[in-house]
């Protein structure tokens with residue numbers, strides 16, 4: 064595989080104006096593609112025609128009705144070059160034969176249960192036919208599908224259905240036309256036997272849109288939440304961005320087998336079933352929120368991604384970062400900003416900070432890639448969203464929205480760049496975003512260090528700020544970036560102190576803008592020593608270092624009004640206690656945490672969901688990023704000790720919260736259930752029979768949040784209640800794939816016994832199937848959240864994961880490559896694990912075939 068560089072971008076020589084596709088679905092599927100092609104103005108008259116294609120049988124290749132001679136063709140595994148003299152405009156006919164039933168990569172045309180479906184982003188369309196598979200070639204698509212009427216009653220593609228009817232031999236057909244220009248990665252097709260739930264939506268301008276959800280038959284009752292979420296998203300985009308839906312129909316199809324969350328194909332989204340199907344007995348409140356946000360995300364792509372797409376894949380964050388930012392705001396508006404923001408930061412710090420610190424670190428706009436699928440990352444998505452958020456902070460919400468609208472107007476129907484996006488914001492705001500561009504081009508997580516000084520006699524308060532970004536692979540020298548730091552000040556009793564703005568460094572009383580490597584701000588006339596609260600709302604994706612005292616942290620935990628800042632304070636207290644317990648007995652730091660939590664427990668909380676977040680312990684995978692070198696067994700033990708300490712210090716309130724566990728839907732109950740789950744988790748660690756019995760009984764609840772919460776609480780405790788509850792859960796849900804995924808994840812994540820052996824056994828369990836969701840449940844949970852097992856000092860955890868990566872490397876490289884993330888960080892491990900994992904990698908690198916996995920392993924060993 065070759066490395067592709069951003070600097071090598073060249074506009075395509077040929078435009079494909081029309082794409083006419085004919086899918087004849089039989090045991091094999093034959094695809095006739097007729098393209099109307101025109102040479103672009105800037106191209107040389109003798110420019111060869113570049114087509115991408117792989118993994119199919121080529122039956123015909125003709126230009127203007129004449130077969131292309133072998134002598135005029137140059138071809139390798141992935142592409143084909145036509146070198147004969149070509150007229151300025153011509154038609155290309157390509158006939159290919161596909162075998163979707165044996166396509167386990169889940170890219171291109173493949174089978175998922177009762178249907179055939181497609182996944183084309185990033186480069187799956189070229190598994191269907193020869194085509195210039197690049198996002199800057201935009202065409203008008205017309206698609207005819209013919210298939211057996213019994214086996215495939217549902218025939219779908221993008222746009223509007225313009226014709227349908229019967230064909231010979233019990234077959235039928237449908238013809239779809241998409242009036243909008245689109246790149247081939249947004250093409251989609253579905254042929255299957257599916258149930259349908261439909262509804263309508265009336266847009267702000269009064270157009271009626273048909274909404275249709277296609278799911279496995281029998282699952283229709285689990286669609287309403289996704290459907291309601293879609294309608295909310297459609298309304299939100301009208302109200303906030305003034306953006307309306309543009310076709311007469313919007314379809315969502317739920318697939319059992321899907322490599323990622325979902326895909327925004329024009330008018331025909333394909334979804335991992337887990338982001339569509341929900342009922343209170345099968346899906347947790349967290350699942351409900353996930354569905355709402357992914358449904359919204361894919362819908363928002365209709366403008367940010369589809370109407371305006373990306374010029375090349377280096378610009379991926381143009382659509383992904385912006386669309387994540389939009390779905391985050393949607394969720395915050397619907398469910399409350401504080402808890403939403405805490406979840407975002409938790410994810411960013413756990414996944415993206417780790418990525419930035421590892422061998423795959425890359426800028427939000429990468430400079431090169433070997434396999435583009437490896438760059439659908441937390442950096443491109445989540446850090447990309449953080450950059451957009453900072454832009455909004457700098458420009459103000461109103462100007463920012465105008466900037467987005469201006470960008471969409473200027474580039475509607477075309478393929479754009481991140482540069483175009485920034486230029487649009489410069490145009491509407493009159494600001495120069497030169498320095499800001501560095502956020503897109505520079506990898507690594509900046510650290511901001513702050514010191515403060517208070518002069519009792521002079522009544523001055525001074526802040527010294529500095530920033531630096533650590534070197535990342537291939538990029539040793541980093542420049543400062545503009546960092547917006549939202550700030551508030553409090554006195555010792557938690558009352559706000561208002562200190563004045565000091566432009567340009569402090570453009571508003573609540574905002575510091577650190578643009579240089581260092582800066583100093585002095586405030587006069589400050590009567591008492593302030594407790595600063597830096598980075599409110601997590602206003603920039605940085606690590607912030609400030610020597611908070613325990614008292615200051617407790618002060619912020621109890622009195623800050625910004626939910627994120629309260630959470631941040633308790634995170635710091637928890638981390639301090641965790642480090643104390645890692646190296647010895649409980650001392651001052653643990654005491655400070657417990658005292659803070661006791662005071663917190665005595666406060667009145669309307670927002671129970673926020674209280675639950677404040678009490679939640681940092682996850683193992685988050686802690687792993689804090690510990691260098693990493694000893695997973697020690698880490699898990701210290702975390703267990705911390706859990707037990709908290710349980711003993713808060714037994715009273717925890718018992719109250721653990722019991723208040725309502726089954727009904729509704730936001731207030733979502734918070735109560737979250738709290739009950741957290742509280743039972745702590746209490747179970749004390750092994751009190753009362754709580755273990757309660758959890759066992761609750762695991763049989765008809766409310767999945769309660770049931771699953773109880774199982775999580777029991778999961779690390781070796782006791783008969785756990786055995787009984789797990790067995791009952793398995794036999795109750797054995798036939799429901801999505802719920803069964805939860806059972807597998809619990810097993811793979813449990814601290815009990817030998818987790819490596821148990822995980823290996825799970826892979827041979829009679830109920831195990833190698834679907835992407837199941838693989839992630841078992842192996843993803845194992846390496847990310849079971850550090851005790853995965854990092855066993857004998858290296859057996861590493862060997863198990865590597866074996867599975869190798870196995871999947873051949874059938875489904877995208878999934879294999881996701882799992883390979885668990886193998887990359889050997890440099891950060893405590894001996895002897897570093898050498899054990901390195902040896903595993905050195906063996907693996909000889910054996911893997913896919914560019915996906917091999918790119919990562921090469922970078923890890925470099």
Ligand code: B3K
Nearest residue numbers: 184185325326327436439
């Ligand atoms: N755009 C798709 C992701 C495609 C991943 C290709 N490997 C889903 C999304 O971000 O909405």
Ligand code: ZN
Nearest residue numbers: 360364383386
């Ligand atoms: Zn997306």
